[in-house]
Amino acid sequence: MDGQLIAFTGVAAGMVAMPGADFAVVVRNALDSRRAGVATAVGVAGGLLVHTALAVAGLAAVLVAVPTLFGAVQLLGGGYLLYLGVRALAAALRRPAVTTDRAAGPAATAPAEGPRPAALLGTTQSLRQGFLTNALNPKAPVLFLSLLPQFVPAGQPALPRTLLLATVVVAMALVWFPALALLVDRLGIWLRRPRVARALEATTGALLTALGGILLVELALA
Known part of the structure; x- marks a missing residue:
């Protein structure tokens, strides 16, 4: 039995x-x-595939060793997270906190599913958001570069071993994040109630904004 592979699977x-x-953008969408x-x-898993492939190829070491290149990735990543966070916060402010359908009468307070918003996000746009959120994370190359060799x-x-470890990470992402999305959709009867949906949108927006701000502040202080 490969004890190191089992240990890595748990870490992954x-x-x-x-x-x-990644969690915040999947829940929000x-x-x-x-x-x-x-x-x-699926886009998040694609971003992880990029990071693990770079680590396997040794290119992550180049990214870490060149401060200008690493800073550029950090600037792009922080800016993109900040952009997504501000958009989510703006959407939360626009979303009504209570049902405004007066004609519904008492039925409006029944524990029914809140109105599902119109299809604001297309498949391509959602895929791109997930991919960029993960691929522009500047700390991921450092993590994989330091983590994968420890389990060889x-x-x-x-090379074959790091390829196997990279496959484990991507497979985990392909299981976890779609399952998370389906769970959120399944719980839609509660999560899409106006007050809850507004709170979740605001929370995910605040998280994304904070993460993006932290990356930009770290870059400014570097």
């Missing part, structure tokens, strides 16, 4: 499932529609 599962920008959520999830047993060829 925790790393993928940890709430962060899944509130829009199931298709948007799943497309965003001594005496084994590095």
Whole structure:
């Protein structure tokens, strides 16, 4: 039994499932529609594929070793997260906190699913948002560059092993993030109630804005 591979699988599962920008953007888009959520999830996995491929090829080391290049990625990543966060906050402000259909009478307070918003996000746009959110994360190359070699047993060829580890990470993402999107959609009867949907939109927007701001502040202080 490959104990190192089992240990890496556990580490990868925790790393993928940890709430962060990827989590926030998948939840936010899944509130829009199931298709948007799943497309965003696949985009996140695509971003992870880029990072793991760079780590396997050794290009992540170049990114880390060249401060200007790393700073450019950090600027793009922070700016993009800030953009997504501000958009989500603006959408939360526009979203009504209560049902405004007076004709519905008492039925408006019944525990029914809130109105699903019109298809604001297309599949391509959602896929792109998920991909860019992950691919422009400047800390991911550092993480994979430092993590993958630790799980290559001594005496084994590095390339096949790191390819296997990279596959495990991407497979985890392809399971976790679509499952998260489907769970959010499944819980839509509660999550799309006006007050709850507004709170979730505001929370994910605040998280994305904070993460983007942290990246930009770190860049400014570097």
